[in-house]
Amino acid sequence: MSNVTGRKFATIEDVARHAGVSRAAVSKVIRGAYGVSDTMRERVNSSIAELNYRPRVAARAMRGSSFTLGIEIPEFGNPFFIRILKGATEAIAGTDYQLIIAPADAGIETDAVEGYRALEALADRQVDGIVAVSPLVQADWLARLAERTPVVMLGRHDDASNYDRVVGDDAVGAALVMDHLFSLGHERIAHVTRSEAVTFGNSTPHAIRLGVYERMMRAAGHGSHVEVVRTGPTERHSFEATRALLQTPNRPTAIFAAHDELALGALRAVGALGLTAAEVSVIGYDDIDLADHPAISLTTVDQAGVEMGRQAVRLLIEQIAGRSEPVEYVSTPTLKVRGSTAPVRRRSLLRRR
Amino acid sequence: MSNVTGRKFATIEDVARHAGVSRAAVSKVIRGAYGVSDTMRERVNSSIAELNYRPRVAARAMRGSSFTLGIEIPEFGNPFFIRILKGATEAIAGTDYQLIIAPADAGIETDAVEGYRALEALADRQVDGIVAVSPLVQADWLARLAERTPVVMLGRHDDASNYDRVVGDDAVGAALVMDHLFSLGHERIAHVTRSEAVTFGNSTPHAIRLGVYERMMRAAGHGSHVEVVRTGPTERHSFEATRALLQTPNRPTAIFAAHDELALGALRAVGALGLTAAEVSVIGYDDIDLADHPAISLTTVDQAGVEMGRQAVRLLIEQIAGRSEPVEYVSTPTLKVRGSTAPVRRRSLLRRR
Numbered sequence: 001m002s003n004v005t006g007r008k009f010a011t012i013e014d015v016a017r018h019a020g021v022s023r024a025a026v027s028k029v030i031r032g033a034y035g036v037s038d039t040m041r042e043r044v045n046s047s048i049a050e051l052n053y054r055p056r057v058a059a060r061a062m063r064g065s066s067f068t069l070g071i072e073i074p075e076f077g078n079p080f081f082i083r084i085l086k087g088a089t090e091a092i093a094g095t096d097y098q099l100i101i102a103p104a105d106a107g108i109e110t111d112a113v114e115g116y117r118a119l120e121a122l123a124d125r126q127v128d129g130i131v132a133v134s135p136l137v138q139a140d141w142l143a144r145l146a147e148r149t150p151v152v153m154l155g156r157h158d159d160a161s162n163y164d165r166v167v168g169d170d171a172v173g174a175a176l177v178m179d180h181l182f183s184l185g186h187e188r189i190a191h192v193t194r195s196e197a198v199t200f201g202n203s204t205p206h207a208i209r210l211g212v213y214e215r216m217m218r219a220a221g222h223g224s225h226v227e228v229v230r231t232g233p234t235e236r237h238s239f240e241a242t243r244a245l246l247q248t249p250n251r252p253t254a255i256f257a258a259h260d261e262l263a264l265g266a267l268r269a270v271g272a273l274g275l276t277a278a279e280v281s282v283i284g285y286d287d288i289d290l291a292d293h294p295a296i297s298l299t300t301v302d303q304a305g306v307e308m309g310r311q312a313v314r315l316l317i318e319q320i321a322g323r324s325e326p327v328e329y330v331s332t333p334t335l336k337v338r339g340s341t342a343p344v345r346r347r348s349l350l351r352r353r
Numbered sequence: 354m355s356n357v358t359g360r361k362f363a364t365i366e367d368v369a370r371h372a373g374v375s376r377a378a379v380s381k382v383i384r385g386a387y388g389v390s391d392t393m394r395e396r397v398n399s400s401i402a403e404l405n406y407r408p409r410v411a412a413r414a415m416r417g418s419s420f421t422l423g424i425e426i427p428e429f430g431n432p433f434f435i436r437i438l439k440g441a442t443e444a445i446a447g448t449d450y451q452l453i454i455a456p457a458d459a460g461i462e463t464d465a466v467e468g469y470r471a472l473e474a475l476a477d478r479q480v481d482g483i484v485a486v487s488p489l490v491q492a493d494w495l496a497r498l499a500e501r502t503p504v505v506m507l508g509r510h511d512d513a514s515n516y517d518r519v520v521g522d523d524a525v526g527a528a529l530v531m532d533h534l535f536s537l538g539h540e541r542i543a544h545v546t547r548s549e550a551v552t553f554g555n556s557t558p559h560a561i562r563l564g565v566y567e568r569m570m571r572a573a574g575h576g577s578h579v580e581v582v583r584t585g586p587t588e589r590h591s592f593e594a595t596r597a598l599l600q601t602p603n604r605p606t607a608i609f610a611a612h613d614e615l616a617l618g619a620l621r622a623v624g625a626l627g628l629t630a631a632e633v634s635v636i637g638y639d640d641i642d643l644a645d646h647p648a649i650s651l652t653t654v655d656q657a658g659v660e661m662g663r664q665a666v667r668l669l670i671e672q673i674a675g676r677s678e679p680v681e682y683v684s685t686p687t688l689k690v691r692g693s694t695a696p697v698r699r700r701s702l703l704r705r706r
Contacts, residue, residue, distance in 0.1 A: 068474065076435045076442075077642075085429045089456055098474040100423075101454040103442055121421060121451040125478050235642065264646065271647035289430075289588065293617065294624035295648045
């Protein structure tokens with residue numbers, strides 16, 4: 001059987017035919033058995049590479065479903081990904097499926113996380129399908145992966161032809177943030193976001209949020225106050241960057257953090273400098289569990305991460321059951337207004353007192 | 354080859370011999386191929402069960418290392434497990450290993466998480482070894498698992514004969530908590546912990562912390578103030594339980610929460626009722642990332658979760674490389690004093706004013 005759920009892939013026979021050797025010879029090369037000449041090994045390995053043959057996927061076809069779903073996420077530190085995992089776990093409760101999760105390696109050159117290796121590892125572990133959060137993996141690479149395995153991508157705004165996508169409407173969410181800050185009278189608004197490797201192009205969630213920030217600042221006549229602060233992925237990185245920002249002479253009156261973990265770091269800096277929300281408003285993105293804790297009380301955008309995780313698994317199981325037309329599920333974000341944002345204290349008002 | 358890293362397991366030949374059939378017949382049953390009689394299938398399956406034969410483990414022996422390490426954790430919601438994953442991820446950085454993580458199912462009858470299914474799923478996914486956080490899995494079951502696969506157990510205080518253990522010294526950590534609260538003058542100290550399914554026996558971390566709490570309360574002459582509040586696993590569960598506790602007439606002056614997520618819920622209740630640390634001290638256990646956030650400032654026990662995760666992977670790789678004598682790594686906890694604990698306000702002092 002070389003065709004599972006409508007997806008074709010190379011069989012050991014295909015490799016043998018392509019290399020012009022016997023099936024047993026291919027099997028020997030794959031097993032690393034003794035008695036294989038270097039020439040034979042090279043010839044078979046080159047056919048394996050050319051045909052994109054996956055011995056373990058072929059084994060899956062023979063064995064049938066493994067009842068395992070793979071999830072690739074960039075990191076465990078960001079509570080938003082934990083919400084996605086929660087939704088995914090809920091979606092398989094009571095089914096025969098088991099989740100396995102592969103964390104991506106951090107990039108070596110940049111702080112951007114890529115995920116190629118984690119995705120390969122899942123595909124090689126005979127999962128029936130993969131949910132992935134890898135905005136930076138190249139589209140053509142993904143399309144090839146999706147030829148072999150059902151794939152659902154989270155937070156990826158592209159036009160996929162053979163995988164499903166679950167995204168939040170980042171343009172709407174970022175506009176909610178900016179409208180809220182403008183309505184409170186803020187003009188000097190800084191945006192704390194990740195490195196340029198993460199906001200590269202215009203289709204990652206962080207690139208879209210950044211783009212909306214810059215456009216709306218200029219449209220509102222505050223183009224001269226545009227200030228983009230780049231930082232690493234963790235709360236600590238954001239704390240350091242925000243503390244430096246808040247010690248500049250013309251510090252902003254509000255900070256739009258690209259996600260809640262960065263917002264927690266910004267709140268840490270506000271607290272460490274003895275400032276309050278009346279002096280520096282902070283707004284985040286994601287609505288992590290702790291955002292409504294009274295000690296944190298973070299204004300943020302709820303993009304329904306648990307529901308996104310649930311939908312991703314639902315779509316994946318649909319694909320495994322045979323659906324081949326790609327589907328996009330868009331989560332519409334809402335604003336949660338809490339204590340970390342307040343009306344701007346205008347200098348002019350202060351002077352009049 | 355039926356012996357990898359010194360561990361024996363059944364081969365397909367063993368099954369064939371035991372069932373009194375040919376190797377090809379066993380292979381047919383395993384593959385679910387046509388042309389197998391019901392009698393044959395039953396006979397082979399009963400030998401497979403009796404010999405605990407794992408076709409995929411046998412395949413691993415043939416193929417050699419999969420360079421995959423499995424980690425089983427009870428849940429993603431608890432930030433302490435995230436720290437363990439962080440340490441594990443750090444430990445494999447730069448190696449050829451890939452982590453895959455399987456979350457345990459929540460128990461149906463209780464809120465206790467067992468992990469049998471997740472552990473089986475990892476073993477069946479050809480991992481080279483398993484790190485597991487499953488205090489409730491039965492010791493003899495674990496010992497059988499460890500016969501087939503190198504295993505490191507986290508937070509399990511038992512005398513293992515064939516797996517490694519990485520534990521925090523929970524007795525020392527709980528004593529640090531109680532000594533700190535006593536030194537601040539507290540006598541009415543409540544303990545917020547998980548259900549009896551989780552504190553069962555005397556070898557789980559939560560059972561040990563509970564035991565130390567009760568013994569030290571009695572030893573200090575405050576036996577009549579012992580109050581154990583049972584709650585579910587999340588911050589929300591703890592919030593509800595603590596809020597109810599703090600609305601009783603003789604509310605405690607201090608709360609020892611069995612882990613930091615429960616402590617965050619207790620802090621939420623303190624905040625929601627308009628109380629301060631001077632009225633109700635809260636102390637946790639784990640020192641999660643957020644514990645030192647100025648808005649939280651949680652006094653807690655640091656049991657070095659990142660280092661525990663790192664050591665677990667280090668020990669696992671040692672086992673994979675051939676070590677067969679079990680090793681125990683004990684992490685000695687330290688106290689982190691922050692703003693959530695304060696000297697008791699005695700009623701007698703208040704009366705004197």
